[in-house]
Amino acid sequence: MQALxxxxxxxxINGAFYAMLSLGLAIIFGLLNIINFTHGAQYMMGAxxxxxxxxxxxVGGWHPGxxxxxxxxxxxxxxxxxxIERTMLKRLYNLDHLYGLLLTFGLALVIQGVFRNxxxxxxxxxEIPSLLAGGVNLGFMYLPIYRAWVxxxxxxxxxxxxxxxxxxxxxxxxxxxxxxxxxVQAFGINxxxxxxxxxxxxxxxxxxxxxxxxxxxQVNPLMGADLIIVVFAVVVIGGMGSIMxxxxxxxxxxxVEGLTKYFYAEASTTVIxxxxxxxxxxxxxxxxxxxx
Amino acid sequence: MPxxxxxxxxxxxxxxxxxxxxxxxxxxxxESHILHGVSFDVAPGEVVTLLGRNGAGKTTTLKSIxxxxxxxxxxxxxxxxxxxxxxxxxxxxxxxxxxxxERGIFSSLDVEENxxxxxxxxxxGLSVEQIYALFPNLAERRGSQGTKLSGGEQQMLAIGRxxxxxxxxxxxxxxxxxxxxxxxxxxxxxxxxLKAQGFTILLVEQNFHxxxxxxxxHCVMEHGRIVDVIANAELDAxxxxxxxxxxx
Numbered sequence: 001m002q003a004l005x006x007x008x009x010x011x012x013i014n015g016a017f018y019a020m021l022s023l024g025l026a027i028i029f030g031l032l033n034i035i036n037f038t039h040g041a042q043y044m045m046g047a048x049x050x051x052x053x054x055x056x057x058x059v060g061g062w063h064p065g066x067x068x069x070x071x072x073x074x075x076x077x078x079x080x081x082x083x084i085e086r087t088m089l090k091r092l093y094n095l096d097h098l099y100g101l102l103l104t105f106g107l108a109l110v111i112q113g114v115f116r117n118x119x120x121x122x123x124x125x126x127e128i129p130s131l132l133a134g135g136v137n138l139g140f141m142y143l144p145i146y147r148a149w150v151x152x153x154x155x156x157x158x159x160x161x162x163x164x165x166x167x168x169x170x171x172x173x174x175x176x177x178x179x180x181x182x183x184v185q186a187f188g189i190n191x192x193x194x195x196x197x198x199x200x201x202x203x204x205x206x207x208x209x210x211x212x213x214x215x216x217x218q219v220n221p222l223m224g225a226d227l228i229i230v231v232f233a234v235v236v237i238g239g240m241g242s243i244m245x246x247x248x249x250x251x252x253x254x255x256v257e258g259l260t261k262y263f264y265a266e267a268s269t270t271v272i273x274x275x276x277x278x279x280x281x282x283x284x285x286x287x288x289x290x291x292x
Numbered sequence: 293m294p295x296x297x298x299x300x301x302x303x304x305x306x307x308x309x310x311x312x313x314x315x316x317x318x319x320x321x322x323e324s325h326i327l328h329g330v331s332f333d334v335a336p337g338e339v340v341t342l343l344g345r346n347g348a349g350k351t352t353t354l355k356s357i358x359x360x361x362x363x364x365x366x367x368x369x370x371x372x373x374x375x376x377x378x379x380x381x382x383x384x385x386x387x388x389x390x391x392x393x394e395r396g397i398f399s400s401l402d403v404e405e406n407x408x409x410x411x412x413x414x415x416x417g418l419s420v421e422q423i424y425a426l427f428p429n430l431a432e433r434r435g436s437q438g439t440k441l442s443g444g445e446q447q448m449l450a451i452g453r454x455x456x457x458x459x460x461x462x463x464x465x466x467x468x469x470x471x472x473x474x475x476x477x478x479x480x481x482x483x484x485x486l487k488a489q490g491f492t493i494l495l496v497e498q499n500f501h502x503x504x505x506x507x508x509x510h511c512v513m514e515h516g517r518i519v520d521v522i523a524n525a526e527l528d529a530x531x532x533x534x535x536x537x538x539x540x
Contacts, residue, residue, distance in 0.1 A: 188384035
């Protein structure tokens with residue numbers, strides 16, 4: 001029983017990261033029509049940014065730790081994303097998806113290569129912030145507080161993002177521009193600026209996930225490369241461009257993966273891809289995707 | 293002459309400074325050269341139509357004024373400001389609003405969200421209540437998904453949402469296309485009401501019987517140029533000519 005709950009918790013943790021990453025991918029794909037393969041590298045950059053701040057940054061007597069990193073890393077990595085969008089991606093909007101995919105895939109390789117060259121690939125430890133250290137015994141299992149925090153925080157971030165997109169005026173601009181950017185711009189909205197900021201936001205979300213992942217998975221130049229493949233499977237299963245779909249599928253598949261680890265561990269790394277194949281055969285647009 | 297008397301002159305009078313002045317407008321889609329020097333004026337308060345066969349350049353003229361064609365040149369002056377070099381969002385902010393031929397209702401937004409989407413660019417737009425009074429069908433269906441409406445209701449929504457923004461010049465692209473006669477009549481009455489409220493309207497139409505019921509002037513387009521301008525009052529006298537232009 002202990003082992004089952006343990007795997008469920010690991011599944012939920014993985015699901016939290018799947019959800020945050022696939023959410024960003026879904027938003028970016030919706031508005032920019034770009035399949036952002038750099039997403040995993042940007043998640044890794046978020047973790048590195050946190051590690052770097054903890055290790056080296058001193059501003060007067062202030063040492064930015066975990067909590068400041070939750071703000072600083074998304075802003076820094078999001079800003080790098082904005083530069084990429086302004087200088088490179090914006091030239092690709094009128095071309096086939098394939099070009100955006102190739103460019104971002106190449107960028108991911110370059111970024112990961114540079115980090116591996118500079119920091120090696122063994123991985124650097126990142127301590128759990130003291131406020132969230134330790135755990136509680138729930139009777140049926142031991143719950144590390146940091147892991148509980150990751151689940152709750154990522155759920156809150158996902159729901160807040162969903163709310164902004166589906167229920168606010170700003171979100172209605174985003175949804176409308178996803179459908180017909182030309183018309184939304186002709187209503188007086190600065191759509192190119194909105195596209196840039198949306199990309200920055202999606203990338204920032206990946207970096208935020210990276211900071212939250214640092215104490216759990218260590219900080220490693222390839223941490224995103226492993227994850228992003230699974231996240232793309234999650235996005236395909238949930239349906240490209242569906243916000244709620246990305247969130248539910250992310251958490252759901254994390255749990256499915258955890259359960260598989262308990263009941264039939266050999267299949268745990270492939271189960272998501274098996275589900276992807278089945279979903280693609282039955283519902284090619286994904287579980288929550290709209291057929292066109 | 294006292295000022296009030298001046299204001300009562302028919303707005304179509306050529307002496308009034310035009311609200312919109314288009315000169316030698318050219319436009320391209322990739323390699324295809326669509327507009328070959330379009331020139332015309334629209335006076336404040338006027339309803340002007342662009343008539344012509346399919347492919348004459350009517351829709352492209354509206355799109356060029358709104359700044360949504362890939363490449364254009366010439367001059368488009370709105371209220372004295374040159375707009376040819378501006379992106380469409382800046383043009384909209386000057387007080388122009390566009391209702392596209394395909395209506396452009398957003399399926400991921402409900403009726404009310406569609407209605408509230410275009411930002412206010414100026415004071416003096418209609419309130420939401422006034423728009424619902426103009427189109428009662430929309431009020432009943434305010435919570436429905438935008439694209440679940442009938443074609444006529446979608447057209448009302450597409451017109452209604454640009455009335456809120458305070459834009460003074462409305463560019464309507466074939467608002468009656470594919471609609472039942474009773475809906476066409478309702479849209480005609482709406483255009484007349486809007487004109488009475490001081491809106492200026494540039495209307496693209498294939499159906500010149502409809503155009504004749506609402507417009508002050510008709511600009512006839514052929515091969516990317518304006519080839520004739522006919523005042524609505526002189527329409528009957530020009531009927532043979534018009535039939536030849538439109539091939540009806």
